[in-house]
Amino acid sequence: MAGSRGDKYYDVFLDYRVWLKTVNNEGIMGEGCFGLLKDIKLSGSLKQAADKQEMSYRKAWGIVRKSEDLLGFKLVDKQRGGKDGGHSYLTPEGEDLISAYEELRDDITQSIKRVTKKFFNKINKQ
Amino acid sequence: MAGSRGDKYYDVFLDYRVWLKTVNNEGIMGEGCFGLLKDIKLSGSLKQAADKQEMSYRKAWGIVRKSEDLLGFKLVDKQRGGKDGGHSYLTPEGEDLISAYEELRDDITQSIKRVTKKFFNKINKQ
DNA sequence: CATCGATATGTTAATATAAACATATCTACA
């Protein structure tokens, strides 16, 4: 029976989240912002990135703005008007941030995998 | 200036959270529940544990109940009535869970520290 | 110089989460 003592806990798992935050505990960047920035890099458009991430443009714009406001510098170089209506590109700082974050996330994923294995070994032995 | 390019990012840091969850993505245990269980172990009382964690008894009780409901077994052996009004002790399963979780958390803390160092080295070099 | 499509942003409605309030139940012990 699911959850009962003695089964192998196949129905539970360890989950985690990481954020870059200000010392004032305000979230600068998490998975949402990261995904957005990555898709901006791919598509050259905040709107397209928002669509890809299945969030409203309003929300996506707000996430980027908050992040930039907290950091004090631009992550995205945004242009409006013109034939295509506008476009968005990552600034060098934006590029730096997502590559560092990606590396961070990969590293933590490994850690979590290792710890998860250990955790469930321990639990299942008991 | 805080946040501006070129400073050492002293004003930002990496934060994280971990949870034990059901595959249905319901939280079984996080820091809140862990802290409670630990204080129940120390005090022998859900009420005292709630006070220690600075949360209402109602909330504490709900956290433990949800956790137990999802797992399908008891984490706390609760007795009511009597001279002292009642008491709560961890079940062997509860003991197992907090010791495993504690080990898990310690391990992840180490991982995060290592990754944080790497992250900020990278960021600050750029 | 009108259009189109993306950026920009205020406002309001809907949900979800958490806090607060209220009240009942249990039982060793004086």
Place this chain on the structure above:
DNA sequence: TGTAGATATGTTTATATTAACATATCGATG
């Protein structure tokens, strides 16, 4: 046998987070 103090739980209020709606602006190009 009434009391005290902790467990047990429904209900409601408040708060925070997210989604939805509405509307303005910009500017290369036909």
